Amino acid sequence: MNKPDSSSQASAKTALVVSAHSADFVWRAGGAIALHTQAGYQVHIVCLSFGERGESAKLWRKGEMTEEKVKASRRQEAIAAAEILGASIEFFDMGDYPLRADKEDLFRLADVYRRVQPHFVLTHSLKDPYNYDHPLATNLAQEARIIAQAEGYKPGEKIVGAPPVYCFEPHQPEQCEWRPDVLLDITPVWDKKYQAIQCMAGQEHLWEYYTRVALQRGVQAKRNIGITAAKEIIYGEGYQSIFPRVTGDLS
Amino acid sequence: MNKPDSSSQASAKTALVVSAHSADFVWRAGGAIALHTQAGYQVHIVCLSFGERGESAKLWRKGEMTEEKVKASRRQEAIAAAEILGASIEFFDMGDYPLRADKEDLFRLADVYRRVQPHFVLTHSLKDPYNYDHPLATNLAQEARIIAQAEGYKPGEKIVGAPPVYCFEPHQPEQCEWRPDVLLDITPVWDKKYQAIQCMAGQEHLWEYYTRVALQRGVQAKRNIGITAAKEIIYGEGYQSIFPRVTGDLS
Amino acid sequence: MNKPDSSSQASAKTALVVSAHSADFVWRAGGAIALHTQAGYQVHIVCLSFGERGESAKLWRKGEMTEEKVKASRRQEAIAAAEILGASIEFFDMGDYPLRADKEDLFRLADVYRRVQPHFVLTHSLKDPYNYDHPLATNLAQEARIIAQAEGYKPGEKIVGAPPVYCFEPHQPEQCEWRPDVLLDITPVWDKKYQAIQCMAGQEHLWEYYTRVALQRGVQAKRNIGITAAKEIIYGEGYQSIFPRVTGDLS
Amino acid sequence: MNKPDSSSQASAKTALVVSAHSADFVWRAGGAIALHTQAGYQVHIVCLSFGERGESAKLWRKGEMTEEKVKASRRQEAIAAAEILGASIEFFDMGDYPLRADKEDLFRLADVYRRVQPHFVLTHSLKDPYNYDHPLATNLAQEARIIAQAEGYKPGEKIVGAPPVYCFEPHQPEQCEWRPDVLLDITPVWDKKYQAIQCMAGQEHLWEYYTRVALQRGVQAKRNIGITAAKEIIYGEGYQSIFPRVTGDLS
Amino acid sequence: MNKPDSSSQASAKTALVVSAHSADFVWRAGGAIALHTQAGYQVHIVCLSFGERGESAKLWRKGEMTEEKVKASRRQEAIAAAEILGASIEFFDMGDYPLRADKEDLFRLADVYRRVQPHFVLTHSLKDPYNYDHPLATNLAQEARIIAQAEGYKPGEKIVGAPPVYCFEPHQPEQCEWRPDVLLDITPVWDKKYQAIQCMAGQEHLWEYYTRVALQRGVQAKRNIGITAAKEIIYGEGYQSIFPRVTGDLS
Amino acid sequence: MNKPDSSSQASAKTALVVSAHSADFVWRAGGAIALHTQAGYQVHIVCLSFGERGESAKLWRKGEMTEEKVKASRRQEAIAAAEILGASIEFFDMGDYPLRADKEDLFRLADVYRRVQPHFVLTHSLKDPYNYDHPLATNLAQEARIIAQAEGYKPGEKIVGAPPVYCFEPHQPEQCEWRPDVLLDITPVWDKKYQAIQCMAGQEHLWEYYTRVALQRGVQAKRNIGITAAKEIIYGEGYQSIFPRVTGDLS
Numbered sequence A, B, C, D, E, F: 001m002n003k004p005d006s007s008s009q010a011s012a013k014t015a016l017v018v019s020a021h022s023a024d025f026v027w028r029a030g031g032a033i034a035l036h037t038q039a040g041y042q043v044h045i046v047c048l049s050f051g052e053r054g055e056s057a058k059l060w061r062k063g064e065m066t067e068e069k070v071k072a073s074r075r076q077e078a079i080a081a082a083e084i085l086g087a088s089i090e091f092f093d094m095g096d097y098p099l100r101a102d103k104e105d106l107f108r109l110a111d112v113y114r115r116v117q118p119h120f121v122l123t124h125s126l127k128d129p130y131n132y133d134h135p136l137a138t139n140l141a142q143e144a145r146i147i148a149q150a151e152g153y154k155p156g157e158k159i160v161g162a163p164p165v166y167c168f169e170p171h172q173p174e175q176c177e178w179r180p181d182v183l184l185d186i187t188p189v190w191d192k193k194y195q196a197i198q199c200m201a202g203q204e205h206l207w208e209y210y211t212r213v214a215l216q217r218g219v220q221a222k223r224n225i226g227i228t229a230a231k232e233i234i235y236g237e238g239y240q241s242i243f244p245r246v247t248g249d250l251s
Helices: A024-038 A057-061 A067-085 A103-116 A133-149 A187-197 A205-222 B024-038 B057-061 B067-085 B103-116 B133-149 B187-198 B201-222 C024-038 C057-061 C067-085 C103-116 C133-149 C187-198 C205-222 D024-038 D057-061 D067-085 D103-116 D133-149 D187-197 D205-222 E024-038 E057-061 E067-085 E103-116 E133-149 E187-197 E205-222 F024-038 F057-061 F067-085 F103-116 F133-149 F187-198 F201-222
Strands: A014-019 A042-047 A088-091 A120-123 A165-168 A182-185 A236-241 A245-247 B014-019 B042-047 B088-091 B120-123 B165-168 B182-185 B236-241 B245-247 C014-019 C042-047 C088-091 C120-123 C165-168 C182-185 C236-241 C245-247 D014-019 D042-047 D088-091 D120-123 D165-168 D182-185 D236-241 D245-247 E014-019 E042-047 E088-091 E120-123 E165-168 E182-185 E236-241 E245-247 F014-019 F042-047 F088-091 F120-123 F165-168 F182-185 F236-241 F245-247
Touching: A014 A024, A014 A103, A014 A133, A024 A042, A024 A067, A024 A120, A024 A165, A024 A182, A024 A187, A024 A205, A024 A236, A042 A067, A042 A103, A057 A067, A067 A088, A067 A187, A103 A133, A120 A133, A133 A165, A182 A205, A187 A205, A205 A236, A205 D205, B014 B024, B014 B103, B014 B133, B024 B042, B024 B067, B024 B120, B024 B165, B024 B182, B024 B187, B024 B201, B024 B236, B042 B067, B042 B103, B057 B067, B057 B201, B067 B088, B067 B187, B067 B201, B103 B133, B120 B133, B133 B165, B182 B201, B187 B201, B201 B236, B201 F201, C014 C024, C014 C103, C014 C133, C024 C042, C024 C067, C024 C120, C024 C165, C024 C182, C024 C187, C024 C205, C024 C236, C042 C067, C042 C103, C057 C067, C067 C088, C067 C187, C103 C133, C120 C133, C133 C165, C182 C205, C187 C205, C205 C236, C205 E205, D014 D024, D014 D103, D014 D133, D024 D042, D024 D067, D024 D120, D024 D165, D024 D182, D024 D187, D024 D205, D024 D236, D042 D067, D042 D103, D057 D067, D067 D088, D067 D187, D103 D133, D120 D133, D133 D165, D182 D205, D187 D205, D205 D236, E014 E024, E014 E103, E014 E133, E024 E042, E024 E067, E024 E120, E024 E165, E024 E182, E024 E187, E024 E205, E024 E236, E042 E067, E042 E103, E057 E067, E067 E088, E067 E187, E103 E133, E120 E133, E133 E165, E182 E205, E187 E205, E205 E236, F014 F024, F014 F103, F014 F133, F024 F042, F024 F067, F024 F120, F024 F165, F024 F182, F024 F187, F024 F201, F024 F236, F042 F067, F042 F103, F057 F067, F057 F201, F067 F088, F067 F187, F067 F201, F103 F133, F120 F133, F133 F165, F182 F201, F187 F201, F201 F236
Parallel strands: A014 A042, A014 A120, A042 A088, A120 A165, A182 B245, A245 B182, B014 B042, B014 B120, B042 B088, B120 B165, C014 C042, C014 C120, C042 C088, C120 C165, C182 F245, C245 F182, D014 D042, D014 D120, D042 D088, D120 D165, D182 E245, D245 E182, E014 E042, E014 E120, E042 E088, E120 E165, F014 F042, F014 F120, F042 F088, F120 F165
Antiparallel strands: A165 A236, A182 A236, B165 B236, B182 B236, C165 C236, C182 C236, D165 D236, D182 D236, E165 E236, E182 E236, F165 F236, F182 F236
């Protein structure tokens, strides 16, 4: 498990990604992760489960498979992808289909918030009728953030601020009532994202699907620029923010 | 009428404010205007009407009043406020209660978009059951923006990009289904905003109301900051954006 | 045209009903009208059109029919129904399918507001994909209310306050995104309402439909009572309010 | 103008497409049109405008262009595309950016409804903050349908029933609050749709965009099938229905 | 417990109904069940509880009652109703007021999905402020469907596809934010539904309520038919679908 | 613990307040409590937790603090505030950050409903992304109300009716999708509310915040009065009702 190096952490900006299954962060947030690690952020990924039951169909169809084998294979893929994206990663191994969280899981994630002190957080959408683990992960990420803000939780520790939380794109966005209010230009890191995607050997059918998602969001990003910039946007990622943005500049 | 000086315009960033009545921009966007003019933006305000019928109760109660006198008085107040905020201003004098727009009004506003080439746009909320002029102004601002983007409207002119549009705060926000997704820190320019507010002699009952609005939005802004900054936020303005934000940084 | 008697008006409570077609007020608000006239209110009904094109199918099928004949017949039915309900009524004869309102119509209705000084207003739902005249009537009722509140509209006249506006039940409530937040017990006046309904000879197919609506809303009203009252609710009417209710008692 | 042949009409099923600009029906509904004409439907397309101002950027950039030239070119493209799709087409030439409809336009479209007697209707989304002509077309299509249903409009003519209305996919679906509740398998006619798309020489940048849309909706369609059918779905189109579906079978 | 006969299952179409309490399926889905069993479907009903605490007021008022007696009585009624409707039924006996589900309940229901392989699923609405057991049943039905789709849950078993899920009508539809997008014509089987309703001796007050519901939905169904069919619709049931419908025909 | 005196209870009207943390009822509902106790209601407050972890930052920063000390201090403040407001209060001590409720907590609260037989209920908003304990309290209050209505829960006890439930104002109303549909005039009891607010020594930063909230809701209340009453409204509280209001008077 490669955790963020706490010694250098003080100076760097940081981000936290909460992923229900061990591949979600790649399809949905790989661009954001690569973009920010490249800009000097320390990005830390928590995978709540390996998606061993629900998102490993190809592995199970191989036969001679056990849950442990699937989890080991998925872990390998996720570590490889995180490395390409430049992020640290850890696994909570909470089980999937269904994902369930008790208080200990909540506190464990709150402790990660305290340790990482993220400048922003990426997680799933608020609803997903196709996948109940996803909104459960979002809820856990949200509630852990609140716990980590409380002076009375492990008093004396450094509490966290109110980092923005962004919901990444679900598989069928309109059915999840997900509406992107942020379009991130990931053109400069698309190669890395696609390389990370290719680590997901068990879900090859999704490679081209998420390439097309990136191209569509890229076109849409171009359609929403005020004054055309010099650089060209080709690939994008969409995010929906949960909290209002605090700023001093509206352009 | 003091229009933006086109000679210097090329180099500066610009913004456009579309105000249904001649005082709306002060209560609802005075902070944003002052903040950006102070930062070097050229901000231009279009007042579609003077609010002569619907928002000048105190003047009418004086007696011996005519629509022309009310309009003249309101124009004076608006010009004074704009000057304090550092913005240029023009008046379409379309009438209020009800505000109505025909194609000529639409094209006139589209032409302002072409001339100003705004980096962002401020206007009213999408709904307001207390004030039908407000959403009509929003619709006009939105449709004029679309016309100004079209190559086939006055072909050969420089079209506009897709500047973000922000809806400023209506009087009873929840009843207008308005939800701020941007909280602007206007602490550095609060003095100017309050000075501009004081130009609105006819609506003194609103001075303290909008001071409290600014204080509440300020507190809320502090509650939504990721990593606490050095500076203190005291006053804020809330905005709801219509379009997704295109960015390369999520913190 | 029987208008409210202005001499006695000062002392009585009043209400205004804005009905797109000349029968709408019967199906949708007949109970509320009878209940309040019985309680001493002066209730005034404005029918914007006779529903001569769109809601008089049975008449048209008789043959030998002209628009004037249909309108005369519909007028008779509406006057008879209003009389049973104890309300005054007037007809704007603006035409239907489509209903369209210009500024003169708006001012005419604003003048009714000024004259009636209503304690509450009943009109259609905000949306209706089956009937575009209905939401247009709602919008006209809403905007006229705003005009009537403005000191600058016909200065010197007595302006109106901010009477609550209730949307009555559309034909297919869920499809109109209409949700009742008020259930009115109309049991004491059901006989009158059903008598008024029977005036609508041209729409007999709706008599039983709206009897069932009243029974369902009656059952639902019983289900939403805090502490069971002595009296039994059998018939109800549902309303959706547009504005918050101001009160000093929550029970 | 090639209108549906009224002689053969009685026996065939029919559909009506209301397109704000002359290319919209291709990108957004080309698959549905081809699929149904292939199944024996007579599909008739009404283009309210040519999109001469707002959706012909490439033509305008050629220089030496006039509105008439643009319109002629757009008409040619649309006729060619309709022919490939097997549909009849007519042009209302109402102008675009802004599209505006008066009563005559409304009645003209109502008359088309009466003539075509459509079994279903395709048109734009209910909202589109990027394109005000689109929802205006939807509203016109909806209101004309209502007029055409009224016995009192041109009494004696055959009125229309209540054909389902489907909103086709806007360019940025989530921003338009559009949610597909129907996924149409257009795999068997994709070749025709892509051929029709290629008629739109002036908007080549959209060819690949809408190919990707079709592929994404195809994948999503596969994800929403109850019991896997024999045939493979590759291309899809999404639709949002406005009215409830009446059926006798839920599978 | 009469379960579907697995030998004949392969050839027949099947459906699954998940009912929070043992009478819900009758009021809310009796027509759909009878219609489909009559058409050759094997319909299987799972009652999560007997509604022994919350929906058996009349039984409790008899005196000398115990929870076991109430449950036995309710079981009898439900079995009788299911028989009339032609469906098989089983009881999970999970308790009501409150209904609570643990992982074992979830897996038990997932196993039913696997066994039944339903072509469609009927269950409760997504929200119900009057009855918390209802949305809990919906959530359980939804999550069990997802588990049953996962290759990694009991690997080697036949997984299920993505059958459409329809929410049946709650008692106060608008308060539950329930909007029917399917109107099912149950006229041919109304007699059976009413016969099944009459099995619910403990809730006689609901017989006429749900008869009126059926009549209203019948009228509404007639109002939403494209081209009037020969047969007459008198009784209907409304459903709200959760997932998009995949089809090749829009009429 | 000062519970309502059951001997006198029969004759008085009653109300129940369910507060997630021990200070919530003061900021959010202090005016309603004082207003109704002054009018002769017996108002009973249940504090589910003391807010010891999440809402006692100032206490924790004092140092030398333990959870027990914080809870004792918070209990004292709450009792003092309840006394000023004239209400009885009890503490469930369920813990906060996170608040979690099991069946026993649910039944305990249902028993309070049975004992108090409230004419109305006050609790938190349905959503709050800043505070997960708040909506959990709302859900508990709602479900306990349903249990208390069930004949089969502790058969023989007096069940409760269907008292209206009002959601009080969250800290950032728009972010919680909270919209007030009731504005309560609390001017006559403002002094008491502010006195109660001052008991909350640990949260002094909120005193002025909630004074401004009261002033804003007061201004808004004045804006929503039909016919201006003699008395002046200065302070208000906003509420969102969950259930429709049953009434016989619309003014």
